[in-house]
Amino acid sequence: MCGIVGCILKENEKAAPVLFNCISMLEYRGYDSIGMATFNGEIEVKKARGGIESVDAKLNLKDMDGSFGIAHTRWASAGKPTDENAHPHLDDTGSVAVVHNGTLENYSELKAELIKEGHTFRSSTDTEVIPHLIKKFMDEGLNLEEALGKCTTRIRGSYAIAAISKAEPDKLMAVRKYSPLIIAYGEKGYFAASDTPAVLEYARNIIRLKDGETAILTRKGIRILDEKGEEIEWKSKYIDWTPEMAKKEGYKHFMIKEIVEQSCAVKNTLIQKASIEKIIGEIGDVKRICFVACGTSYHASITGKYLIESLVGIACDVVIASEFRYTAKTWDENTLVIFISQSGETYDSRMALKEANKTSKTLAIVNVAGSAMSEEAEYVIQTQAGPEIGVAATKTYVAQLTAIYLFAGLLAENDEVIDKLYKVPAYIDEITKKREDIRKLCESYDFKGHAFYLGRGFSYPTALEGALKLKEITYIHAEGYAAGELKHGPLALIDETVPVFVIIPPGEDYTKTMTNLKEVEARGAVVISVGAEGDDKIRENSEIFFEINPEVDDMIAPLVYIVPLQLISYYVTLAMGYNPDKPRNLSKVITV
Ligand code: AGP
DSSP states (O other): OOEEEEEEESSSOOSHHHHHHHHHTTGGGOOSEEEEEEESSSEEEEEEESOHHHHHHHHOTTOOOOSEEEEEEEOOSSSOSOTTTSSOEEOTTSOEEEEEESOBTTHHHHHHHHHHTTOOOOOSOSTTHHHHHHHHHHHTTOOHHHHHHHHHHHOOBOEEEEEEETTSTTOEEEEEEBSOOEEEEOSSEEEEESSGGGTTTTOOEEEEOOTTOEEEEETTEEEEEOTTSOEEOOOOEEOOOOHHHHHTTTOSSHHHHHHHTHHHHHHHHHTTHHHHHHHHHHHOOOSEEEEEEOHHHHHHHHHHHHHHHHHTOOEEEEEEGGGHHHHGGGOOTTEEEEEEESSSOOHHHHHHHHHHHHHSEEEEEESSTTOHHHHHSSEEEEOOOOOOOSSSOSHHHHHHHHHHHHHHHHHTTOHHHHHHHTTHHHHHHHHHTTHHHHHHHHHHSOOOSOEEEEEOTTHHHHHHHHHHHHHHHHOOOEEEEEGGGGGGTGGGGOSTTOEEEEEEOSSTTHHHHHHHHHHHHHTTOEEEEEEETTOHHHHHTOSEEEEEOTTOOTTTHHHHTHHHHHHHHHHHHHHTTOOTTSOTTOOSOOOO
């Protein structure tokens, strides 16, 4: 996700310092590059790769003339983080400037069409097609409002766009679909931004645009059009948050915000389907696959192994990155080594990647564009979870799984699996909407000592991930186990002081997992189950039962059943008085 800002000041004063302050408050949304455009007879643009401080030191962003303009902070999705790919983007003549947050699915065909018509492109981004389309339609006689409207009928995907044009100075256009966009006004003037933190210093009367709505901001005020281009009434809400609170959009912590954002992370990663299909074609035949990762990404890798082996029949290994040394000797030209890493900077994973590049095809599934592993791997799939601030991986994990399911489903040419993925965002939203019930339960139940997480088949890595979430932010010792393995020793630890989380979706493993559930219940364990809504058998044998939509079967359960476990960890941490965003001893990226 990126951050966009646009403003028109009531007085004829410099907009650049205001834009700079606004965009600085959105740097948490992305920090690959920064750029601004202001209008003062001509559109002036200053932009470069890097964070706002380093770019300002180089370009002196605040020193731009003009009392209105746009700004952008980038989290690279299409096109690497470079000076050319930084926003704002212009048309050939420099008379239309645009900033964009989102992902355009059909930009390649639009770009080819525009190049055929004589347009020249300077960047490899999807965004750059937007100013060219707007200028093309304005050259055909449309005004800025009409041209932007026509542009939105041609682009497909997610977008929040702010646009200015030399032909219609003092008019700022803003439109959204799937990506957030707010309009704000105050003493200083009129604003459009991805998120409220950007504007709170200058404006606290906020209008949240709905999908398909367009805002036209001038010094005379605000007009809002619906999807059909009809002007509609609007009303604003006064926001009294502090900017810090607003960065979390009112959530108490980044972790809970990111858990709730998971449905968007899945939706935006699903947009990568076409590029994943292309990579599969380029990789060609492989005899063996080896996943290499750490922590949460290692758990996503195990799910990948189970999926590919069950859907495609290719043998898969999974190796903890710090233990890759001996397995590396078995990698050859017929092996595809897949590296999963949200940061793309994990030291152990990077060392393994350097080794794998000597002998095998390498694919990195990363969340951070321009990260070391995204530069070093032969093939790259970029998940679209946006920046993850909380140390505990949540939305990046579910985005990794989405990419893996797309990869496995496309490799297997299994449309049934692929189709199921498009329902996952709704399943996740159903759970996060009920999070208050989970909070109340976690406050009432005194978690202490050890905890076990049990799962079979596709739910085994979910058990591992659920246990990691609990231990890394509550400091309670927790172990994830293959449900069938407990009786081979660890069952001796079970008594009435031990909570045992049982992940038991409907499917092939249900009956056996139910047997394991009864084994631990018989020994007095506090059984906390996650299973299909309305399953009385689970209810009868559990102290606590989190119910999930029964449409979620064991194969796609990993994408959904992890959500209540993440929420439990979050609320138990709060009940224990800890800060879930900054657990002791841990950091977000392990580069040593
Ligand atoms: C997970 O919540 C932790 N933050 C940690 O285990 C993390 O998954 C691991 O360090 C791997 O990080 P990466 O995905 O950036 O490589």
